Structures are given as C-alpha cells and as structure tokens.
Amino acid sequence: MGHDAQGIDAVLADFARRPNVPMIDDHLREAMTLCIERGLDRLPVPGSGQTLLRWQQLAAVGGIDLALLKLYEGHTDALAILQELACAPFTEPGIWGVWAAEPPSARVGVSARNGDEVRLNGRKAWCSGAQQIDYALITAWTADDQPQLVAVRLDQPGITIDAQAWQAVGMATTASVDVHFDSAVGHCVGESGAYLSRPGFWQGGAGIAAAWYGAAASLARTLHRQRQQGRPDPHADAHLGSVDAALHGASAALHACAAWIDAHPEADARLSVQRVRAQVEMAVEHVCRHVGRALGATPFCRDPQFARLAVDLPVFIRQSHAERDLAQLGELLAARETEDWSL
Template identity: 40%
Template sequence: MTDGDHPRFPLLLPPDTAGLDGMRATLTGADAVGDLGTDLAATLAWVTSVARPHSLATTWELLASVAARDVAAARMLEPHLDALAILDEAAAAGFAPDLDTSGSWGVFAAEGPGMRLEARRDAGTWTLHGTKPWCSLAADLDRALVTAWVDDTHRQLFALDLRDPAVTARPGPWHARGLERVVSAPIDVDGAPAVPVGDAGWYLRRPGFAHGGVGVAACWWGGAVPLRDPLAAAAARDSADQLSRVHLARADVALWAARAVLVETATVFGAGGEASEGLRANRARTVVADAVETTVAEAARALGPGPLVVDEAHARRVADLQVYIRQHHGDRDLARIGADIAAGNAAW
C-alpha cells in the first residue's frame, strides 16, 4: 500500500497532472494528523485548512487519496468540499447569499419517516422548524447546507448555523462499529434563522448534484484500494495457490474498471454540456459500489478472519467502508438507470 510509508499518490490521475503539487502539501498535512479520522477535532481542523482543488478530477483525486489514508477522514472532508462547491455554484447561477463561509461545513439533505424540517418566511426572514435526520457531525461542525420543505411538494436549500441555540444535535442513536466517530443523528430546529441558497428545487436541478454523488464514490473507491495490497502479498507468497491469485485478480479487475469509470466521468463532467449527467452519475456510482463490495468480499475470503481481529487499521477500514457504502442507493439507483434507458436516454 505504501511508498515510503505513505499511500500511493496519485491514485486516479497521471503524476504530471496540473494541481497535484499543491495537493501533495495538503496530503502531507493529513499525514501530520497523528490519529487521522479518529481524533475528531484534529481531523476537522485539517479539513477546514484544505484548499478546494480547481477541477473535478483533482477533487476526486484528493478524496480518493485521503480515503486511502483513512476512510473516516474522507467522510469528513467530502461534504465540506461539496458544501463550498454548492455555494460557488449558487453564486455562478445568480444567487448571492450573504454568508460567512469559514469553519467546517456539512450537507444535510436526507429525509426520513416521521421527521420533517420546514422553512417558513416572515417579513423576509426565513426560519427552520422541525427535525432533520442523518445529520453527520452536526454536534461538531460550524455550519451546514440543509434542505427544508417550503410547501407540501417542494424543498429548498438553506445555510444554517449549527451553533445557533435553536439547533439541537442529538447524540444518537449511533451504535456504529464503522465510522464510529462520524455520528449521523437527527437535529431538532426550533426557529433558527437560515439563509436561502438557490430557489425551490434548485439543489436537485443543478449539475453539481450529479458531480457530488460521484465524489462520494471516489471516496469509496480510494478507501478500498489499500485492501488490494494484502491480497497481492498473500498471492506472492511461496505457499500461495491459484485461489489466492483468483481473489487478487477479482479485486484488481473490479478496482481497475471502477478507476477507468471515475476518470472518464470526471473528463465528461469537466467538459460540461451533457444532458444525462444523472444517468452517468448513477452508472458510475453503481460500478464503484460493486467494485468496493467485490474487493471487501475477496479480501475476507482470501485473508480469513486474521486481519479483521489482529490488524486494527485493516479492521477499521473494512468496518468504515461497510457503513459508508450503504450511502449507495443500490437497487433504487439501478431502477433509475433502467427508467432512463427505457425512456431512450441510454447514450454511452
């Protein structure tokens, strides 16, 4: 996994890609965090110091490279960068929210049964009321972009100061064995002021929605890449049999194919102008999720229980990935892909 005691870099891009020199300094900063991903305060302090890359490809490279170091750290970095990208996208679209963008950010857009966050406007001021589920690190972040219902059928994006006394972050329930420090629990909001970011429905309509979804997949992929290395080591032993090489090959081919998909997707999205970005994003996420599931399964079959019980870093990586990959919508994304193809939107 390592080159001079550091994970391989770059993972996705050619070594001479513009922007990678600056990213090396960013990753050196990550390496300097003694307990990256487990020391929450130190990791979030590093997250807020990260400068946004100037292209989609280098953003995904950064996310994958961080995940190769620590999955939880990538899980903290990804929504922070996504929130800043959304704010830039809003400004480019003609929306100009007056916001302090300093500090750490999250993006809370999930919905859940029995919970509803509503936005109300009175004399030009928006306030949020209700409960929002799955708000990762809400007790530890400074601010978040949050979707809230403005009527019975439409949601709108708002910037919310999580330190406002009208916002209460619940401590759980959170019994996770993977991503255990990234508590994702509801927040209760009782009239906290919020700043609109875009109009109703803009959050889902914008091209960056698809881009952000694949950014998460880049984290999954980068987190799985180091699992290939113990498979390669096992297959290289003098006592190795053909089966150990089969396990390695299955993981390698799956990760290689997913890497190709991520690179092509970044190229297409970076060029702009594709009408079916949602379809391409769902395809890419599905390919990457399948590759990660394959890699985790092949590592378990080839290596047995040993690394899961005696190698803390390996066990934590597997546990983190198994929680993180559940952000994939699985068969629901496949159903969306099938619907798009049936509607004639199947261009490759």
C-alpha cells in the same frame, strides 16, 4: 437435561438488545481542521475541467479513513454548492456539512422569512458529523411546500442534537444523528429548488463513488503487500487477480465519467453518474469479499486502519440504494431510443 422451558433467545433477549456504546472521536475534528488549515479542502469544483483531480482527492481521503472522509466530503461538497450558487453566508472559517436526507418522518419547515433570513422548525434526520462541524447546508420546505436550501450556524439557540437513535458499529464515529430546530436562524442559499436543479447535484453524486473506490483500493493494497511478502499461494494470487480486474474496471469508469462531465459541464449528468455509481458499488463489494477471503482474520483484528475501513465500508456504500438505484438507471435507459453499448 434440566433445561429451562424458556429458549436461550428469550433468556438473553435483553442482552442482545443492549445499546451500543456511543462513540465520539475527537481526532476526527482535529484531522479535518488540519485539512482546512493546509488548504486540502480547496478542490476543483465538478465540471471545471479538473473533475478527476477532485475525485482523486476524495479517493485518497477515503483510503485513509471513511469517518474522516464523511466529514471531508460533506465539507467540500458544501463549498462547491456555495460557489455554484454564488453564496457566502458566513465569513468565519469552519467545517461544513450537507444534510439533504428527506425521510417522511423528519422534515424541517421554513417560516418567518425576512429577506434571505428565515426561521427553521422541525427535525432533520441523518445529520452526519453534527457533533463535530460548525455549519450545515440543509434542505427545508417553505410554507407553499417548495424545497429551499438553507445555511445554518450550529452553535446557536434553537438547535439541539439527539444521538440516541444512532446505534451504528460501522461508521459509528460520524454519528449521523437527528437535529431538532426550534425557531433557529438560517440563511437561504439560492432560489427555491436550486439545490436539486443545478448541474452540480448529479456531478457531485459521483464523487462519493470515488470515495468508495478509494477505500476499496486501500483494502486491496493490504492484500497486494501480503502477496509480495508471503509464501507462494495460488489461491491468494487468484483473489488478488480478481480484485485487480474489478478495481481496473471501476477506475476506467470513473475516468470516463469525469471526462464526460468536464466535456458537458451544464448537461444533466444523471445517466453517467448512475452508471458509474453502480459500477463502482459492484466492484467494491467484489473487493471486500475477495480481500477478506484471501487474508483471513489477521488484518481485521490487528491492523487498526484496515479494521476500520473493513467495518465502515459496507455501511458507507449503502449511500447507494442498491436495486432502487439500478431500477432508476434501467428506467433512464428504457426511455432512450438507443442503448449506446457499441464498443
């Protein structure tokens, strides 16, 4: 045969590990700026009596483009947080983000506090949209190891962006990069610990599930249009029926959760939110599987919006922590005297 003793995997190892080409989509900032100019970012805050309306808007943007939704959700979340904590650190308009990931290897510390102004040092990971936004709310840590929410202006000395580690294909253009702080100026938002203790923390956590839902519903609409126009195909119709059942259940769960939050705006919404996130995640994974099997390769290769949603959504729903979140839900239920499963 004449084959080299080295296996093909060893011969092509460098090729397999080649870096993905960095991607920056200037259209994202343009689209986000347009949303702000048209007032489309002025959503009802969670628990205001119009929580469902807020989630419907998140779902609508999610069904258009998930990279845009990532910017839009972060911006509208920041506006809701600032309103809830009664803070307006900057007067100039701009695009906001919220960076609250806390991996053990990346931490930002607060130092040299003067009133509400502080200096920030350290590295923040998973900073979505850092190359496209103007302001960020970040979680940082005080000298006595207490969490503090801080607002920062990104166009200042002492802030640098490192995008080398971002190798995503799905959600590539949002670039959740590392940001380094070297004595950068920040402004405290709320008291220490207020970010996590406020009712809006868990209320806002369900909004992302509405965005998952919107993207899945958009993929499902492609299947629905194909079944309206295509030749008779009972297998494709079965996939459509399965998709409809999953989406209908997820929609009902989102409606019920929004109504509960509006009826209990100051309550701890964790149980309701953990439930609805789990329900929507399962529905989304079901929809992705059945839509792909029903439609085949064509929309993945020839429909730009469908193709982006299809590659972005499996990455985006990993904002759920899968079995870890389910374990937390089970732990909450196990601590309750009743399970509340009566019809």
